[in-house]
Amino acid sequence: MSAGQQDGNFKLNLNGQEVAWSGEPAASLADVIRDQQGLTGTKIGCRTGECGACTVLLEGRPVVSCLIPAASVQGQQVETIEGLARQEEFQSLMTAMQENGGVQCGFCTPGVMVTTWAWLQNPALFNGDLGSALKNNLCRCTGYLGIIRSAEQVLAGRGAGV
Ligand code: FES
Numbered sequence: 001m002s003a004g005q006q007d008g009n010f011k012l013n014l015n016g017q018e019v020a021w022s023g024e025p026a027a028s029l030a031d032v033i034r035d036q037q038g039l040t041g042t043k044i045g046c047r048t049g050e051c052g053a054c055t056v057l058l059e060g061r062p063v064v065s066c067l068i069p070a071a072s073v074q075g076q077q078v079e080t081i082e083g084l085a086r087q088e089e090f091q092s093l094m095t096a097m098q099e100n101g102g103v104q105c106g107f108c109t110p111g112v113m114v115t116t117w118a119w120l121q122n123p124a125l126f127n128g129d130l131g132s133a134l135k136n137n138l139c140r141c142t143g144y145l146g147i148i149r150s151a152e153q154v155l156a157g158r159g160a161g162v
């Protein structure tokens with residue numbers, strides 16, 4: 001435990017449910033999600049905010065959970081890939097990713113899908129197209145084309161163009 005920090009009990013609204021966790025206030029949201037809540041779909045790569053593998057939605061916006069103290073988001077809505085996957089609407093993106101080669105190594109894919117879903121829900125959150133939105137999700141293998149095709153398929157299914 002770091003100097004000046006005390007273990008405590010905290011609450012988190014995770015995937016629509018209030019959950020309790022205990023530990024030091026500076027524990028990262030990523031660690032609490034994975035270690036205390038057992039939701040390992042959120043991956044940890046760099047721990048420096050660079051790779052995007054740990055991306056979750058905070059109040060609908062994609063954030064890198066490795067840099068956020070879990071105690072700082074009490075009362076806010078956090079959604080992980082597991083929570084999104086339970087939503088019927090999200091199935092359209094899951095299917096499209098499978099059909100368009102958007103799923104690659106599996107380590108980056110959850111974070112990529114979280115960001116892509118946020119963009120599909122509210123492009124105005126981002127200053128540009130999906131390619132720009134994904135600039136914080138590093139992937140060395142896909143070239144992002146399969147992901148972008150997947151998003152196009154979801155939008156086409158909604159009757160909208162990219
Ligand atoms: S683990 Fe959080 S951005 Fe890489």
Ligand code: FES
Binds near residue numbers: 103139141142
């Ligand atoms: S999906 Fe992981 S490096 Fe491309």
